[in-house]
Amino acid sequence: MTRQRPGTAPPRASPRWTSLRRAARRRAARQPVALAYALALLVMALATGPLHGPARHVRLLLGTGYESVVDEGHWWTPLTSVFFVDNGAELLLALAGAVVLVGYAERLMGSGRTIIVFAGSAVLGAAGGILLQDAGVAGGELWSRGVSELFALDPFTPIFGTIMAASCYAGPLWRRRIRVLTISAALVLLLYSGQPSDVYRLIAALVGLGIGALFRPSRIDFTWRRSSHHETRTLLAAVAGVLAVGPLITIFSGARFGLLAPLGLLLTQDVPAATDVVDRCLLGNITRQCVHELTLERIGGAGPVLVSLLPLLTLLVAAFGLARGRRFAAWLAIVVNAGMAVLGAWYYGLLPVSGQPYVWHWHSAHYWEIALVLVVSVLVPLATAIVLAANLRRFPVRGRPGRRRRFALTVVLSFLGLASLYVGAGWLLRDSFRPRVALIDLVTDVPERFIPVGFLRLERLSFLPTDWVSATLYQWVGPVFWIIVIVGAILSLRSGTAGVSRDDQARLREILTRGGGGSLAFMATWEGNSIWFNRAGDVAIAYRVVNGVAITTTEPIGRAEHGAQAISDFATMCDDHGWIPVFYSLHGSWQATFSRMGWQSMGIGEETVLRPRSWDPTGRKWQDIRSSVNRADRAGVRAVWTDHKALGVLQSLQITEISELWVQEKELPELGFTLGGLDELRDPAVRLMLAVDADERVHAVTSWMPSYRDGIVVGWTLDFMRRRPDSMNGVMEFLIARTMQMMSEQPEIEFLSLSAAPLAQTGAQTGAGAGQGRSGSVAARMMDFLGRSLEPVYGFRSLLAFKRKFQPEFHPLFLNYPDPVALPAIGIALARAYLPTLSMREALAFARGLR
The missing domain is CATH 3.40.630.30 (Gcn5-related N-acetyltransferase (GNAT))
Structure with missing residues (x-):
């Protein structure tokens, strides 16, 4: 250990370290509530398990939910549950949300209002969700009964409510961004995950917005104010992107109870053997268990999973183009979403030309919930397509007509070619399907090869492949088609605008x-x-x-001595095209x-x-x-x-x-x-x-x-x-x-x-x-x-x-x-x-x- 000599000055800290300390002190002074909450989350996570979350007895005592509050009487849990996380990934997101979002809200509203909004949205969000669950359980509603035993540990409920309250204090730009993106995120989580905490977040967001409006009544403004073309495109692209990645939430969610969670079965249970399913189900009466197992078999393997994910990747590509104002991207998103809506309506029996009589038993108490799932599955992409179509004029950048025609022609020819390959090769391999297929069976099955599996959960299966050759044909014509669509869309978006090549x-x-x-x-x-x-x-x-x-x-750009002739030639070109x-x-x-x-x-x-x-x-x-x-x-x-x-x-x-x-x-x-x-x-x-x-x-x-x-x-x-x-x-x-x-x-x-x-x-x-x-x-x-x-x-x-x-x-x-x-x-x-x-x-x- 070294000793400082008497009379010498202590060593000075580096200017950079001093600057960092001052910045940290300023931040702590401006947002003490946010930093205190982040510190509490970190301490609780380290104490109860930062990687895998708290033990079961902690969840039962401090986690909130229907069983915790109604059955066990743990009235304090709506507030205590927001100080814990389920796993390490959620801890990192929660810390970022506490520092960035709650910190931003605190700078706008002040520490006192932030504490009130934080606690109020946490308690009222969970309480409102539990009341809905209680009503659902009393009425025999399937979702409420299915999630009644879940205990929620969710720091995002008060974060959503706090940032929504802060939107009443933000400027017009961030007020609109916060409200649109927060509500969109809450709805997507609810639709694709469907856990009780997702309901609590949505209610907390609405509660926070109401509290913020009460705090600042002079700034109540729930109307849609005019925005620039750039900002409108940014918001529409963000919403389209959020909706596109929604199904991925199904993959990483701890439980999958949402209305739009078609991949949940694949990720939670083993896929039964195709021959066993055929013997027990296709040759006999279709029971609820058979529909369940047929769905598992339908989504077994990488090909069907890609058919569900690649259209979403197509929409992400379209969202990137929307942000750049590309008219082609808008039409691509409209067509894909509208196509999903129409196909979903067809296969769910919503269109009279389809007819699925085993789906629509309205006299049963449970079938209305299935009907709700089907209707929402159709309305989400349909509403997205309608909103984009209504704002089509916001995307003025048109691509080159030749590129658009080539894309459309490529998509059509690819579909026809792959469909013909499936029917022709399937006929040659007809003995490899069980039961043995006829030509008409292959033709009528063509659309299902290209449709995301989520739309086919209740559609009857006619046959399944039984060896690797027929399985490759059965599963991979759809992914190849969507890969062609994605590559073509990227090339079209990267091409020059109308009349302008690279x-x-x-x-x-x-x-x-x-x-x-x-x-x-x-x-x-x-x-x-x-x-x-x-x-x-x-x-x-x-x-x-x-x-x-x-x-x-x-005016003409370039050599001035050639400008007069260029003007004349340009006028002639316009006349040839019938332009003034x-x-x-x-x-x-x-x-x-x-x-x-x-x-x-x-x-x-x-x-x-x-x-x-x-x-x-x-x-x-x-x-x-x-x-x-x-x-x-x-x-x-x-x-x-x-x-x-x-x-x-x-x-x-x-x-x-x-x-x-x-x-x-x-x-x-x-x-x-x-x-x-x-x-x-x-x-x-x-x-x-x-x-x-x-x-x-x-x-x-x-x-x-x-x-x-x-x-x-x-x-x-x-x-x-x-x-x-x-x-x-x-x-x-x-x-x-x-x-x-x-x-x-x-x-x-x-x-x-x-x-x-x-x-x-x-x-x-x-x-x-x-x-x-x-x-x-x-x-x-x-x-x-x-x-x-x-x-x-x-x-x-x-x-x-x-x-x-x-x-x-x-x-x-x-x-x-x-x-x-x-x-x-x-x-x-x-x-x-x-x-x-x-x-x-x-x-x-x-x-x-x-x-």
Whole structure:
């Protein structure tokens, strides 16, 4: 043991260790209830068995349930049961839930409210579930009687209730996420596991939501508020994914009593020999025990298990595509879920053309429960398909038509080929089935080879294979088909969007880096655009076809000397397809080209451009900008230049929340087309400028698109611009000023564009920009009317006034079109391009508001 010399200072702890200790103390001070609960869970688990859970006598004394409370009188168990776990895996999940979810709730509600909600949801959740069980046992209900002897040890009951109460204190983004995902998770656990604790969790979640609303009545808001396209897709993808993985809960659940637990029999009992089942059941009367054993035999082996799991994997692939806005993924999820619902209804006898008379004995007291199982098994996938179909417009990214056709053709041909193989080879091996099969038996059995076993639990079996050759044929045609579907779906989702292959995307990026296309050219890379290339391959035009109108995203990109010919060739291509060509957001340098072609033009906005090389924010005109910068410096807010990949998880979530708060303030949906959203921030070439305070709280965000010349970035264009409602005044001015200051120090940067405010102009446009003749006058009045009408919702003119603070150059932007007669169609197409998700109800409501 070493001794410290007298008069010497003690060794100092490392700065990193000191920082960690301070962070731990701050967390302990902010969420003592959550950390205390996590510590209690850990101590109890170590004391009673962290791997396999408490011993039986502990479960009987402290676990809750019908028998514990009603029969044994252990009234304290609804509260004591939440401090124990069943196994080590559950301990890890519970510790994470206590620290993260309960900790988050405590930071929002405070420690006192958290304790009340925690205890209240634990007690009321279990008490409500036990009362339901008591009523079920008294009425002879099968589920209640089957689980009456189970003792629940479940820390997630109060966790669910606490986080739901906290949703009343959260912002709009997390309020919706918490409620949707928590209720979805609770329902999936109930349907696929079906233990008493699953019922307690669902009731606790609803109780917590009610308590939270009582604590904060001014924030009661159970309506579905508008969300951004990105957030809606994220939520729908999350719900679809949760429903898809639900059957896996059956595999890992300790007991399987849920309405949708088709694999439970396979995982809990041995599969009897096929020949024994055939002899005892198929050749005699079908009893309840025979149905049970036939189901076991049906799901015996890896093949039938895969037939049940692979469609779920298909839905997971679809959920990934839903998050990316892919229309193909939405249709894939709709078709698979609707197919499962229809097939389930067919084989369960819900459709009159099927008829399963031995299922529907309504006079029996027990058959209504079987009927409930069947109905729920059909309604869950059907409801999922309906919700996705109702939100189909939220998935605007369309795949290439050739890829979709190839996928559909591959699926159909694979099904027909495998079905023919099964029937043909089965006929050759007919003596290997028992009883011996006829051709009609094989044909009628084909659908069952491709259907998840869960839908066939009560379907009569006609025959079974008796050797490995016939068993391979019998079990594996279905898994091979679903593997083909999954591989085809992945390839379709990875392919380019409509009209844009991976090679086209690479060519477009190459042309962009060489230069040309103006300050708005980078918008051509956004999802949803189609790309046209001239014959030489050195000019590209990005466009979207809406209602038969081909609207370009910006001006031609590439070599300027070939631009005029490219415009003519593109117009010819549109004419060949029966489209009306419209060139949108073009600068004044292109107007002579359209004048020679005899086209009409009108101004649709003005781009505001800054010159960093001459940046000098002095003088009276810059007073507001200087004040905003000084105010940010005093508040400790700094500007951070970064990209999306470099963002931390918390920063990324804050940016999403800021965007959601902005969208919910609008009476109409989020705009698209030439206005980027969250999805466009993720491009590696795009840069972000964030306003971040000392607590790492993001107050505002702007995104900047690059403009190239000879592979070098020579300018940046502002796109995404959002701020928190409670952020300091002038935070946007601060971000733009800091961006200008940084760019002024980079000699290769020639301009900084603040982009254009659609439907807003200073009135300085003349000549061609003012329109030509009567048609131009009508068009100008139409654009002016739209600008004034949409101003209260989107504030285009206010945005233009904001940009004027920076003393920019004004560069007019024009819309060019060949025929004035097409103006109404062009106007409608532009409206649909900017508002692709606008419903008829929203359009009528907005129109009424204009009166």
